[in-house]
Amino acid sequence: MHIVHTLPALRCALATYQHPAVVPTMGNLHDGHLALVRQAKPLGDVTVATIFVNRMQFGPSDDFDSYPRTFAADCAQLEAAGCDVVFAPSEQVLYPEPQTFRVEPSPALANTLEGEFRPGFFSGVCTVVMKLLACTQARTAVFGKKDYQQLMVIRQMVQQFNLPVDVVGSDTRRASDGLAMSSRNGYLSPAERAQAGELYAALCTLAQAVRGGQTSVQALQDAAMATLRSTGWKPDYVALRRQSDLQAPAPGEAMVVLAAARLGNTRLIDNLEL
Numbered sequence: 197m198h199i200v201h202t203l204p205a206l207r208c209a210l211a212t213y214q215h216p217a218v219v220p221t222m223g224n225l226h227d228g229h230l231a232l233v234r235q236a237k238p239l240g241d242v243t244v245a246t247i248f249v250n251r252m253q254f255g256p257s258d259d260f261d262s263y264p265r266t267f268a269a270d271c272a273q274l275e276a277a278g279c280d281v282v283f284a285p286s287e288q289v290l291y292p293e294p295q296t297f298r299v300e301p302s303p304a305l306a307n308t309l310e311g312e313f314r315p316g317f318f319s320g321v322c323t324v325v326m327k328l329l330a331c332t333q334a335r336t337a338v339f340g341k342k343d344y345q346q347l348m349v350i351r352q353m354v355q356q357f358n359l360p361v362d363v364v365g366s367d368t369r370r371a372s373d374g375l376a377m378s379s380r381n382g383y384l385s386p387a388e389r390a391q392a393g394e395l396y397a398a399l400c401t402l403a404q405a406v407r408g409g410q411t412s413v414q415a416l417q418d419a420a421m422a423t424l425r426s427t428g429w430k431p432d433y434v435a436l437r438r439q440s441d442l443q444a445p446a447p448g449e450a451m452v453v454l455a456a457a458r459l460g461n462t463r464l465i466d467n468l469e470l
């Protein structure tokens with residue numbers, strides 16, 4: 197496995213390949229990331245993982261400084277998963293000058309849910325993903341469906357800019373209690389970790405109620421938020437939306453329920469397609 201930190205070294209490592217399959221990450225890898233790498237492997241002629249903690253997508257009170265940097269362990273895991281090339285640029289390499297051009301995603305998709313609670317987040321994500329796709333000359337890029345809205349925003353960006361990239365969504369990996377794998381799970385105390393499966397349980401309960409014929413979206417969302425609050429969570433949202441554009445669902449449309457909630461100091465997100 198080649199580990200490269202600069203653009204010339206990346207170009208050299210990829211020079212003989214036509215179809216890079218790329219997994220963008222911020223490092224601190226877990227089994228969910230490694231599943232993305234394994235999924236990417238047959239989709240290209242070289243598998244590339246990028247590791248870059250992107251300051252631009254963090255808000256002023258977010259965890260940019262404390263975000264775990266575990267580069268050596270990440271590389272060992274990537275190599276074991278069959279990754280061919282790791283591109284881990286410094287900020288100086290990826291942003292050699294102030295980034296005055298930015299990708300601004302469609303407000304209808306990017307200003308709701310995560311975008312409402314994390315202003316500028318999706319602009320930061322799109323800008324760095326655009327740069328990483330350009331640097332790696334990706335022909336396929338694999339993203340986790342845990343970040344459901346992020347995946348939709350990236351798909352729309354790729355479509356609207358005619359990027360020659362197949363965007364592939366990968367199913368969320370879960371622990372046995374349902375907790376979605378996430379780098380931020382490492383912030384949970386043992387007591388919080390024991391409780392953390394409640395977020396997915398709340399989504400399952402809501403989905404079950406919809407399947408059982410309950411139709412009041414507001415009542416379903418309120419009930420899920422109340423259940424979470426009753427055990428100490430601070431939910432930002434539990435929202436039942438339609439899958440196509442994350443707007444309010446109409447009867448008969450394919451739906452997804454998405455949630456973000458804090459347990460102690462850790463903010464977790466999850467979703468479930470119905």
Ligand code: PAF
Nearest residue numbers: 220221222250321324343
């Ligand atoms: O999902 C992530 O890890 C990040 O948002 C991404 C896509 C690597 C962009 O920094």
